[in-house]
Amino acid sequence: MADNKPLHAQLYEEMLRRIHSGAWAEGEQVPSERSLIAEFDTSRAPVRQALAALRADGLIIGGRGTPSRVQRIVPSQSFETFVSFTEWAHQLGRIPGQRVIEAARRAATDLIALELNLAPGEPVVQITRLRTLDGEPAMLERSTFPLHVGVHLLVADLDAESIYQTLSAHHLTPARARHVFDAVAAEPLDVECLGVALGAPLLRVRRCAYDDHGAPVELADDRYVPGMATFAIENAAHHRTTLTRVPAEATGAP
Amino acid sequence: MADNKPLHAQLYEEMLRRIHSGAWAEGEQVPSERSLIAEFDTSRAPVRQALAALRADGLIIGGRGTPSRVQRIVPSQSFETFVSFTEWAHQLGRIPGQRVIEAARRAATDLIALELNLAPGEPVVQITRLRTLDGEPAMLERSTFPLHVGVHLLVADLDAESIYQTLSAHHLTPARARHVFDAVAAEPLDVECLGVALGAPLLRVRRCAYDDHGAPVELADDRYVPGMATFAIENAAHHRTTLTRVPAEATGAP
DNA sequence: AAGTGGTCTAGACCACAAT
DNA sequence: TTGTGGTCTAGACCACTTA
Numbered sequence: 001m002a003d004n005k006p007l008h009a010q011l012y013e014e015m016l017r018r019i020h021s022g023a024w025a026e027g028e029q030v031p032s033e034r035s036l037i038a039e040f041d042t043s044r045a046p047v048r049q050a051l052a053a054l055r056a057d058g059l060i061i062g063g064r065g066t067p068s069r070v071q072r073i074v075p076s077q078s079f080e081t082f083v084s085f086t087e088w089a090h091q092l093g094r095i096p097g098q099r100v101i102e103a104a105r106r107a108a109t110d111l112i113a114l115e116l117n118l119a120p121g122e123p124v125v126q127i128t129r130l131r132t133l134d135g136e137p138a139m140l141e142r143s144t145f146p147l148h149v150g151v152h153l154l155v156a157d158l159d160a161e162s163i164y165q166t167l168s169a170h171h172l173t174p175a176r177a178r179h180v181f182d183a184v185a186a187e188p189l190d191v192e193c194l195g196v197a198l199g200a201p202l203l204r205v206r207r208c209a210y211d212d213h214g215a216p217v218e219l220a221d222d223r224y225v226p227g228m229a230t231f232a233i234e235n236a237a238h239h240r241t242t243l244t245r246v247p248a249e250a251t252g253a254p
Numbered sequence: 255m256a257d258n259k260p261l262h263a264q265l266y267e268e269m270l271r272r273i274h275s276g277a278w279a280e281g282e283q284v285p286s287e288r289s290l291i292a293e294f295d296t297s298r299a300p301v302r303q304a305l306a307a308l309r310a311d312g313l314i315i316g317g318r319g320t321p322s323r324v325q326r327i328v329p330s331q332s333f334e335t336f337v338s339f340t341e342w343a344h345q346l347g348r349i350p351g352q353r354v355i356e357a358a359r360r361a362a363t364d365l366i367a368l369e370l371n372l373a374p375g376e377p378v379v380q381i382t383r384l385r386t387l388d389g390e391p392a393m394l395e396r397s398t399f400p401l402h403v404g405v406h407l408l409v410a411d412l413d414a415e416s417i418y419q420t421l422s423a424h425h426l427t428p429a430r431a432r433h434v435f436d437a438v439a440a441e442p443l444d445v446e447c448l449g450v451a452l453g454a455p456l457l458r459v460r461r462c463a464y465d466d467h468g469a470p471v472e473l474a475d476d477r478y479v480p481g482m483a484t485f486a487i488e489n490a491a492h493h494r495t496t497l498t499r500v501p502a503e504a505t506g507a508p
Numbered sequence: 509a510a511g512t513g514g515t516c517t518a519g520a521c522c523a524c525a526a527t
Numbered sequence: 528t529t530g531t532g533g534t535c536t537a538g539a540c541c542a543c544t545t546a
Contacts, residue, residue, distance in 0.1 A: 006533075006534065006535095007534075007535075008534075008535090032511080032512065032513085033513070034511090034512085042535080042536085043535060043536045043537065043538090044535095044536085044537085044538095045534075045535060045536075046534075046535065046536095048513090048514095049534090051513095056310075063512075063514080063543095064512080064513060064514075064542080064543055064544080065511085065512055065513070065542075065543035065544035065545075066512070066513080066543085066544060066545080067511090067512060067513085068512090068513080079489060082489065176488070176489070177488070177489055178486060178487070179486065179487040179488075179489070180484050180485070180486045180487075180500075181435050181457065181484055181485045181486075181487075182457050182478075182480050182485075183437035183455040183456055183457040183458075183478075183480050184437075184455055184480065185454065185455045199453060199454075199455075200439065200453075200455075201437040201438055201439045201453075201454075201455035201456065202437055202455065203435065203436050203437040203457075204437075224436075224437075226436050226437050226438065230434050230435055230436045231434070231435045232432060232433065232434045232435075233432070233433040233434075233435075233487070234430070234431070234432050234433075235333055235336060235430070235431055235433070236333065236429060236430040236431070246434070260514075260515065260516095261515075261516075262515080262516090286530075286531065286532085287531080287532065288530090288531085296516080296517085297516060297517045297518065297519090298516095298518085298519095299515075299516060299517075300515075300516065300517095302532090302533090303515090305532095316532090317531075317532045317533080318523080318524060318525080318531080318532060318533075319523075319524035319525035319526075319530085319531055319532070320524085320525060320526080320531070320532085321530090321531060321532080322531090322532075
C-alpha cells in the first residue's frame with residue numbers, strides 16, 4: 001500500500017475492503033475501537049476518524065453503549081455514475097443507446113449565456129440526443145456547451161461515445177454539478193422522439209456542471225419518460241445524503 | 255445556554271450564530287484554531303470537531319496552510335427543513351397553509367403493508383392534505399401512517415399544526431427518509447385541489463420516512479404544481495451532496 | 509459490573525502557504 | 528521563517544447498554 005496517504009485514510013480503505021469482502025459481515029458487529037487500536041498498533045484518533053468516514057457513508061451505524069454494526073454493502077452511486085447516463089446504464093447491466101437528433105453551433109441566448117458565464121451572443125454548441133435503455137426511448141437530452149468545450153464534441157462520434165468520456169479525455173471532467181428537478185408537459189419534439197402523447201408528463205432534470213475551477217462545462221435539460229428512470233435520495237438526520245438514479249420499477253424498501 | 259449538550263455542539267452553534275450574524279463575514283477568514291482554543295478555553299479536539307461540522311455543511315472551506323474562510327451564508331437545508339413542508343416554508347419567509355381533504359382510518363393495501371412493514375389488512379391512517387404557499391395551492395400530500403403513529407394525528411388539529419411537529423411531540427421524529435422523484439399526470443382529485451388541468455404534469459415525490467430504530471413512520475405521495483417548488487441537488491466528486499427544496503423561480507447559478 | 513462508543517485534555521510533529 | 532490546518536499519541540472520564 002502507498003505510504004504517502006495519512007494513516008486514517010489507509011485504515012478507512014482497509015475497513016472498506018473488509019466490508020466489501022464480507023470479512024465484516026452485513027448486520028454483524030464491527031470490532032471495538034480498542035481492538036482496532038491494538039490490531040493496527042495506533043492510537044484512537046485515526047481509528048475513530050476512519051470509522052467516522054464509514055459512518056458518514058452510511059456503511060456502519062450504532063454506537064452509544066452498543067458496538068457499531070455494518071449497515072449495508074450497496075454504496076451510493078459515485079459522482080461519475082450519477083452524472084453520466086452511459087455509466088449509469090452500464091452499472092445496471094443494461095445497454096445504453098443514443099441517437100443524435102441535432103448537433104449545432106449557434107449563438108448563446110441571454111439565459112444560456114448567463115448560466116454558462118458567457119457574453120450574450122457568444123457561440124455555443126448545442127446537442128440534442130435521444131437516450132435509450134435496452135433500445136427503448138428513455139430520455140431526451142438537450143445539452144449546451146461553451147464553444148471551447150463543444151468543439152471536441154462536434155468532431156466526436158456521439159452515436160458511439162459517451163459525452164462524459166469524450167470530455168474526460170480532454171481534461172474537461174465535470175467535478176461539481178447542480179441538478180434541479182421538476183415536471184413538464186411533453187412538447188412536439190419530445191413526442192416525436194420519446195413516443196409519448198403531446199402534453200404527457202415528463203420528469204425534467206436540469207443540470208449545470210462545472211469543472212475543477214468552477215467554470216461551467218455543460219448546461220442540460222434532460223426529460224425522462226416516467227417508468228424508465230427515477231431519482232432517489234436517501235437522507236438522514238445524522239449522515240451524508242446519498243443519491244441514486246434508479247430504474248423506475250425499483251421503488252425500494254429500507 | 256443549555257449545559258447538557260457536548261462542548262463541540264455548543265461551539266458549533268456559537269460559530270453558526272457568528273456566521274449568520276455576520277460577525278464572521280462571508281469570504282473572510284475564520285479565526286485560527288489556536289485563537290479559538292484560547293477564546294473558549296478548551297482543547298483542540300472540540301474546536302476541530304465543530305469546525306469539521308461547519309465544513310461538512312459547506313459553510314467554511316480552505317485550510318492546508320491557509321486560514322479557513324467563510325464560504326457562503328445560505329446553508330443547505332437541514333433534514334428537518336427538507337422533510338417538513340411547514341419548516342421549509344417558514345425558512346423561506348413564506349406562509350405555509352394546509353387544508354385537510356380527508357383523514358381516515360382504513361385497512362392497509364398489500365402494497366402499503368409491504369412498504370410500512372405491516373401485515374396486509376392491518377389498520378393504517380391516511381391523511382390527504384392540500385398544502386399552500388402564501389395561500390396558493392402548491393402540493394397535494396397523501397400520507398399513510400401505521401396506526402400507532404396515526405392515532406396521534408387523528409386527534410390533532412391538522413389545519414393548524416405541522417404533522418412533523420405533532421409526531422415529534424410523541425417522540426416519533428423521522429430520522430431517515432427515502433425520496434423518489436418522478437412525473438405523473440394530474441388525476442381528478444389533483445385537478446380539484448390544485449386547480450390544474452386534467453393530465454397536467456405534476457412533480458411527484460414519494461417519501462418513506464423511518465424513525466431512529468428503522469421502523470417505518472410515514473409513507474407519502476406528494477404532488478407539486480410546477481412553478482411552485484422544485485428540488486435541487488448539488489453534488490460534487492469530493493464533498494457531501496446537499497439537498498434543497500427551492501421555490502420554482504430560483505434556478506440558481508453557482 | 510463490564511464493555512462500548514462519546515468526549516475531552518495536553519501535548520507533539522508534519523506539510524503547506526504566505527511573508 | 529512563521530503561522531496555518533492536518534495528523535497523531537497517550538492518556539482520562541463520561542453516559543449508555545447489556546448481561
